[in-house]
Amino acid sequence: MKAGFIERSLRKLAFESDYASGAERIGAGKGLLQGVDPRVKVAGLFGLVMVAAASRQLPVIAVLFGAAFILALVSRIPVGRLAVWIWTPVLFFTGTVALPALFITPGRMVAALGPVSISAEGLHSAIMLLSRAETAATLSGLLVLTTPWPAVLRALRTFHLPVVFVVILGMTYRYIFVILQSAFEMMESRRSRSVGPLARAERRRIAASSVGVLLSKSLQLSGDVHLAMQSRGFRGEVRLLEDFHAKASDWVWLGGFAALAAAVVWWQR
Amino acid sequence: MKPVFELNEVHYRYDQVAAVDGVSLQIETGTRVALLGANGSGKSTLLRMLDALYFPDSGTIQFQGEALTADRFEDDALAFSFRRRVGLVFQNPDVQLFNPTVFDEVAFAPLQMGWKKDEVLARVDLALRQMEIVELRNRPPHRLSGGEKKRVALASVLVLDPEVLLLDEPTAALDPRSQSQVIDLLIGWAGTGKTVITATHDLSVVEDTSDYCYVLNRGKVVSHGTPGLVLSNTQLLAQANLIHGHRHVHPGGVAHSHPHVHPHNHD
Ligand SMILES: Nc1ncnc2c1ncn2[C@@H]1O[C@H](COP(=O)(O)OP(=O)(O)O)[C@@H](O)[C@H]1O
Ligand SMILES: [Mg+2]
Numbered sequence: 101m102k103a104g105f106i107e108r109s110l111r112k113l114a115f116e117s118d119y120a121s122g123a124e125r126i127g128a129g130k131g132l133l134q135g136v137d138p139r140v141k142v143a144g145l146f147g148l149v150m151v152a153a154a155s156r157q158l159p160v161i162a163v164l165f166g167a168a169f170i171l172a173l174v175s176r177i178p179v180g181r182l183a184v185w186i187w188t189p190v191l192f193f194t195g196t197v198a199l200p201a202l203f204i205t206p207g208r209m210v211a212a213l214g215p216v217s218i219s220a221e222g223l224h225s226a227i228m229l230l231s232r233a234e235t236a237a238t239l240s241g242l243l244v245l246t247t248p249w250p251a252v253l254r255a256l257r258t259f260h261l262p263v264v265f266v267v268i269l270g271m272t273y274r275y276i277f278v279i280l281q282s283a284f285e286m287m288e289s290r291r292s293r294s295v296g297p298l299a300r301a302e303r304r305r306i307a308a309s310s311v312g313v314l315l316s317k318s319l320q321l322s323g324d325v326h327l328a329m330q331s332r333g334f335r336g337e338v339r340l341l342e343d344f345h346a347k348a349s350d351w352v353w354l355g356g357f358a359a360l361a362a363a364v365v366w367w368q369r
Numbered sequence: 370m371k372p373v374f375e376l377n378e379v380h381y382r383y384d385q386v387a388a389v390d391g392v393s394l395q396i397e398t399g400t401r402v403a404l405l406g407a408n409g410s411g412k413s414t415l416l417r418m419l420d421a422l423y424f425p426d427s428g429t430i431q432f433q434g435e436a437l438t439a440d441r442f443e444d445d446a447l448a449f450s451f452r453r454r455v456g457l458v459f460q461n462p463d464v465q466l467f468n469p470t471v472f473d474e475v476a477f478a479p480l481q482m483g484w485k486k487d488e489v490l491a492r493v494d495l496a497l498r499q500m501e502i503v504e505l506r507n508r509p510p511h512r513l514s515g516g517e518k519k520r521v522a523l524a525s526v527l528v529l530d531p532e533v534l535l536l537d538e539p540t541a542a543l544d545p546r547s548q549s550q551v552i553d554l555l556i557g558w559a560g561t562g563k564t565v566i567t568a569t570h571d572l573s574v575v576e577d578t579s580d581y582c583y584v585l586n587r588g589k590v591v592s593h594g595t596p597g598l599v600l601s602n603t604q605l606l607a608q609a610n611l612i613h614g615h616r617h618v619h620p621g622g623v624a625h626s627h628p629h630v631h632p633h634n635h636d
Contacts (some may be wrong), residue, residue, distance in 0.1 A: 203381065248469055249469055250468065250473065284613070321464065324461070324464040325464045328457075328465040329477075331459075332477055332481060333448075333452040333481030334450060334481055340485075341476060341480060
């Protein structure tokens with residue numbers, strides 16, 4: 101069996117660009133957002149994500165996406181990294197959700213692909229879905245890529261996010277690649293054991309059981325990681341070497357984020 | 370002096386398996402103890418209970434005369450004082466290394482203890498030098514080799530200078546050089562007052578690295594004594610799946626009077 105396109109791309113994503121260590125390098129770099137208090141970034145970028153998610157007009161989303169893109173540039177996040185780590189995966193996952201909307205939404209027909217037709221309304225809702233998802237993901241990416249991970253967790257806790265949630269987020273970030281890797285290993289061993297092409301039903305059955313194994317593997321893994329943290333004194337609060345100190349410039353940033361969010365909301369009134 | 374650990378009829382089960390099945394034992398302060406057992410004999414589960422990560426379903430575990438119970442660990446002061454004095458190095462370093470850099474990894478425990486910044490920095494420095502990983506300081510731990518990961522994991526626990534060290538298969542899956550480094554550490558802890566409890570199925574390291582052994586089989590202690598005594602009982606070791614139950618002759622006619630490890634080729 102040949103490896104599928106998605107599988108190959110994901111593998112590339114996981115192994116060649118090693119997200120976690122690359123992200124740490126950018127996070128420690130000397131861009132603009134790197135110098136902003138993590139709490140301000142959490143509040144400001146989260147606000148913009150909410151505004152983007154609630155927005156019903158394409159130009160508004162475009163402005164927010166543009167703002168996110170400019171912030172990425174001044175924070176020296178390479179555009180290639182954004183494409184590989186954020187835009188492509190979001191395109192895959194949201195794309196599969198948006199695709200049916202193209203065909204099943206009734207309305208004025210704009211294009212025909214053989215027996216099926218695409219309506220203007222379908223096209224519009226697919227584009228809205230995708231652009232909102234890409235914008236929200238890029239904004240969240242800005243936070244994660246310009247802030248050392250323990251500081252992100254610490255900042256989330258200052259907003260009283262429950263400990264459990266913070267711990268799960270922490271695990272996911274660190275272990276998503278360990279989990280992806282075991283997924284590939286599983287696929288690989290399946291492929292080497294099976295001779296000839298499998299029936300579609302068989303493939304579906306294997307995929308379903310693989311997901312089950314993977315899920316229980318990752319639960320086991322994150323359970324163990326949590327134990328290892330507890331063993332070294334973790335009691336729910338992450339303590340850092342340097343605690344946060346808001347500077348004058350941080351208040352300016354906070355004001356800036358708030359102004360942008362307010363302007364966008366006012367524009368859509 | 371009170372024993373460090375005193376276990377009385379300790380039971381622990383996962384859904385379907387009785388992983389630890391009525392273990393009673395006593396570990397004296399300053400001794401190096403080996404928990405010997407094949408895969409699945411319950412070593413890791415026992416170590417996690419000694420580290421108060423799991424609590425017994427029934428039976429009791431006392432640490433320096435005080436019972437380890439989930440209730441008592443609700444108390445922050447007690448928990449921090451225990452975590453400060455007892456350290457566990459997990460078998461799989463991947464579960465133990467979750468920080469962005471080696472420095473952060475080693476600084477994690479002292480920071481959670483609430484130590485002052487200067488002290489944290491000094492202790493981390495010491496631990497990095499002790500484990501000879503100073504040059505790895507700014508590297509992400511999950512990108513290191515197996516041997517390097519193990520040393521980072523050890524440093525991240527040794528940084529607190531715990532009185533009691535729990536090591537889960539510290540020499541498993543290491544290249545020979547890293548393995549002998551770990552073994553040297555274990556040998557070096559003799560007579561330092563540290564209590565070191567090592568879970569292993571590697572008989573070749575037991576004699577040099579422990580003062581006393583417990584042999585586990587299916588969650589039960591089946592034998593205990595000095596390494597010399599335990600290792601000479603080949604019949605028992607075979608029953609516990611720690612050695613093959615067959616006789617063999619080595620090229621050159623070397624005869625061994627005690628069980629030993631050597632490569633088998635079953636293919
Ligand atoms: N998380 C778990 N869930 C269910 N069973 C487990 C779990 N961890 C260990 N076991 C089972 O408990 C028994 C003892 O395991 P363990 O303590 O890991 O032994 P050892 O460390 O000696 O290999 C084994 O039969 C193992 O399969
Ligand atoms: Mg084990």
